[in-house]
Amino acid sequence: SQQGEEDPQALSIQEGENATMNCSYKTSINNLQWYRQNSGRGLVHLILIRSNEREKHSGRLRVTLDTSKKSSSLLITASRAADTASYFCATGVITQGGSEKLVFGKGTKLTVNP
Amino acid sequence: KAGVTQTPRYLIKTRGQQVTLSCSPISGHRSVSWYQQTPGQGLQFLFEYFSETQRNKGNFPGRFSGRQFSNSRSEMNVSTLELGDSALYLCASSQNPLTNYNEQFFGPGTRLTVL
Numbered sequence: 001s002q003q004g005e006e007d008p009q010a011l012s013i014q015e016g017e018n019a020t021m022n023c024s025y026k027t028s029i030n031n032l033q034w035y036r037q038n039s040g041r042g043l044v045h046l047i048l049i050r051s052n053e054r055e056k057h058s059g060r061l062r063v064t065l066d067t068s069k070k071s072s073s074l075l076i077t078a079s080r081a082a083d084t085a086s087y088f089c090a091t092g093v094i095t096q097g098g099s100e101k102l103v104f105g106k107g108t109k110l111t112v113n114p
Numbered sequence: 115k116a117g118v119t120q121t122p123r124y125l126i127k128t129r130g131q132q133v134t135l136s137c138s139p140i141s142g143h144r145s146v147s148w149y150q151q152t153p154g155q156g157l158q159f160l161f162e163y164f165s166e167t168q169r170n171k172g173n174f175p176g177r178f179s180g181r182q183f184s185n186s187r188s189e190m191n192v193s194t195l196e197l198g199d200s201a202l203y204l205c206a207s208s209q210n211p212l213t214n215y216n217e218q219f220f221g222p223g224t225r226l227t228v229l
Contacts, residue, residue, distance in 0.1 A: 033217070041223065043220040088157065095170050101159055101170050103159065106156040
């Protein structure tokens with residue numbers, strides 16, 4: 001079952017604009033990660049934010065985490081056509097065996113128009 | 115370092131057949147996880163192997179199984195294929211699943227079509 005729910009499901013913007021995607025989850029997490037997937041290919045890890053962190057930056061990416069609201073957001077600034085992809089949040093959850101597994105949301109499909 | 119590789123990339127099978135997919139993790143990575151991705155259900159966790167042992171299992175029927183070899187390479191097997199098994203199967207590797215920094219590196223996936 002899905003843990004994370006991304007919002008919106010689809011987003012279409014013009015090149016140069018900022019894109020914001022949100023993710024909500026239900027249970028306690030160890031960390032939250034964002035991945036990108038280009039049309040039917042493998043996922044690329046973008047950024048990981050630990051449960052005790054509130055904000056993290058990587059290049060044009062900014063991720064926030066609010067554990068009290070069980071939500072996270074991914075901001076892509078100055079978007080480019082090459083950012084067109086699906087973006088997934090994944091929550092790292094500690095299992096009974098003590099290891100961590102990732103539970104993915106259904107993703108936000110971002111289209112950046114040139 | 116070479117990335118995660120998966121073979122084959124594309125596969126067409128018929129209902130009732132069985133299939134084996136292979137995954138070679140990044141050198142030095144001991145954890146391999148498998149995911150199924152479909153348009154309807156999204157990305158769903160199948161299982162995870164670490165040091166040849168299955169550590170975690172998702173909510174899939176027993177027709178889905180896997181194993182890991184001593185060199186960390188992993189295979190997953192689906193027996194008695196059903197139409198609903200058509201999906202992109204993704205493999206991911208990570209260094210150490212026992213820490214709280216479990217960045218996973220994904221392979222390109224195997225696209226399985228069941229006719």
